[in-house]
Amino acid sequence: MSPLRDSLQAYLAVRRGLGAQLRGPAVTLGRFVNFLDAQGALFITTDLALRFATARPTTTPATRGQRLGDVRRFAAFCSVTDPRTEIPPRGLLPERYRRCPPYIYSDEEIARLVEAAARLSSPGGLRGHTLATLLGLLASTGLRLGEAVGLDRDDVDPGAGIITIRRAKFGKSRLVPMHATTTAALVRYGRERDRIVPRTASSAFFLTDRGLRLTQCTARYGFAVVSRTVGLRPPTKKKHGHGPRLHDFRHALAVHVLIQWYREGRDVERELPRLSTYLGHVHVADTYWYIEGVPELLKLATERASRPREVAP
Numbered sequence: 001m002s003p004l005r006d007s008l009q010a011y012l013a014v015r016r017g018l019g020a021q022l023r024g025p026a027v028t029l030g031r032f033v034n035f036l037d038a039q040g041a042l043f044i045t046t047d048l049a050l051r052f053a054t055a056r057p058t059t060t061p062a063t064r065g066q067r068l069g070d071v072r073r074f075a076a077f078c079s080v081t082d083p084r085t086e087i088p089p090r091g092l093l094p095e096r097y098r099r100c101p102p103y104i105y106s107d108e109e110i111a112r113l114v115e116a117a118a119r120l121s122s123p124g125g126l127r128g129h130t131l132a133t134l135l136g137l138l139a140s141t142g143l144r145l146g147e148a149v150g151l152d153r154d155d156v157d158p159g160a161g162i163i164t165i166r167r168a169k170f171g172k173s174r175l176v177p178m179h180a181t182t183t184a185a186l187v188r189y190g191r192e193r194d195r196i197v198p199r200t201a202s203s204a205f206f207l208t209d210r211g212l213r214l215t216q217c218t219a220r221y222g223f224a225v226v227s228r229t230v231g232l233r234p235p236t237k238k239k240h241g242h243g244p245r246l247h248d249f250r251h252a253l254a255v256h257v258l259i260q261w262y263r264e265g266r267d268v269e270r271e272l273p274r275l276s277t278y279l280g281h282v283h284v285a286d287t288y289w290y291i292e293g294v295p296e297l298l299k300l301a302t303e304r305a306s307r308p309r310e311v312a313p
Contacts, residue, residue, distance in 0.1 A: 003042070004033050004078075011077045025070040032071055043084040044075045046092075053093060065093040102251035102290075103244035109232065110139045110249075116226040124209030126196045131222045133189040134206055134214070138246060140182045142253035142279055145246050149214050151205040158187050165280065174280050220246060254279060254290050255297060262300040 008029055015022055035052045036044070053068040072088045079085040105113075118132035137148055147165050155164045161183045163176040178186075186205075193207055200211030208214055224240040227233040233243030257275055261268050276287040290297060 002033070002037055003082075004036055004044075007078050007081070008033050008074065011074055014077070025073075028067050028070045029074050032067075032074070043082050043086075044071070044078055045086045046088045049075065049086075049088045050092060061093065068093050102255070103248040104255050105139070105244065105248065105252045109230070110135070110252075112230040113223075113226055113232070114139075116229045117222065120222065120226070122209050124196050126193060126207065126209045127222070129189055129192045129196075130206050130208070130214055131219065131226070133185055134219060135223070135226075135246075135249070136185055137182065138249040139253065140179060141176055142250040143176065144250065144280070145216050145219060147280075149204075149206055149216055149219060152203045153190075153205050154203070156186055156190075156205055158183050172280060172282070174277070176278065250279070251290070254287065258290060258297055259300065262297070 011029075012022060012026055032049075032052050035055075036048060039048060041048055049068060049071045053064045053071065068088055072090070075085050075087045079087055114132050114135050117135055118128045120128040120131060122128070134148055137143060138145065141163070143163075143165070150166075151163065155166065157164070161178045161180065163178060164173070165176060166173045190205075197207055197209070197211045200207060202211055202213050204213035206214040208218065220240060223246050224233060227243055228235060228241065233241045236242075254275060258268065261271055272287055273284050276284045279287065281287050
C-alpha cells in the first residue's frame with residue numbers, strides 16, 4: 001500500500017471517529033489516490049488536484065468544486081506529516097451547489113405513475129406492488145428515497161399510523177405520521193409481500209422478488225421506466241434518461257402544503273417550522289427555499305406581504 005493510501009485510510013478513520021459518514025468523499029478520494037498513483041506522484045500538488053477535479057468535461061461546475069473541496073481537506077490532513085503537500089487554495093473552482101428547479105407533480109400525474117408502476121411485471125409478481133407502494137409513500141409523506149428503502153418492518157406501525165425514520169440524513173431520526181389511506185396501502189402491500197415472498201432473511205419493508213431489500217438504484221430505474229410510460233420522460237437509449245425525479249415527490253408535497261396554508265390564510269411563517277420538522281430539514285431555511293424556488297408560492301407570499309395589516313382597536 002502506498003504512503004498516500006495509508007494517509008487516506010488514516011484520514012477517513014479520524015473523520016469517521018468524529019461522526020462523519022463520508023460515503024461520497026471516500027469514493028472521490030479513493031479515485032484521487034488512484035489518479036496520483038497513476039501519475040507516479042508521491043505527494044499532493046495543486047496542479048494534480050485541479051487536473052483530477054476537472055478531468056471529466058461532462059461533470060457540472062458544482063461537482064468539480066465539491067471534488068476539489070474533498071481533496072483540499074485531505075491535503076490539509078496530509079500536510080501535517082508531509083510538508084511537501086500543497087493545499088489547493090479556496091476559490092479555484094466554484095463549490096456552491098445550485099438546486100435543480102423542482103418539478104411539482106399534479107395529483108393526476110401521481111395517480112398515473114402509481115397505476116403504471118402497479119402494472120410492471122416480474123417473475124415473482126412483487127415488482128409492481130413494491131414500486132407502486134413506494135411511489136405512493138413518497139408522494140404522501142415526502143420521505144427521501146433513502147429513508148423509504150431503508151425502512152425495516154418494525155419501523156412501520158400501522159396501529160399508530162407512524163413511520164420511524166432512523167439514522168436519516170445528518171444522522172437524525174424522526175417520527176412521521178401517515179394519513180389513514182397511506183397506512184392502509186402499506187398494510188395491503190405487507191400482505192402481498194408476505195404472500196409472494198413468505199420466507200426471507202431480510203428485515204426490509206420493501207422487497208424485491210428475490211426477497212432482498214429494494215435498492216435506490218433499482219427504484220430509480222423502475223421510476224424511469226414508468227415515467228416514460230406515462231410521458232413524463234422522453235424515450236431514450238440511456239438507462240434513466242432525464243426528466244422529473246423521485247426526489248421531486250418530496251418537493252411536490254412541501255409545495256402543495258405551503259400553497260394550501262397560504263390559501264387558508266394561515267400564518268405560514270409560524271407554521272413553517274412544523275413542516276421543516278416533518279420533512280427532516282436541519283435548518284428551517286431549507287424549507288424557506290421552496291417559497292423562493294416556486295413561482296406560485298413566491299407570488300402568494302408577495303401578495304400576503306403586501307396586504308395591509310389589521311390594527312387592533
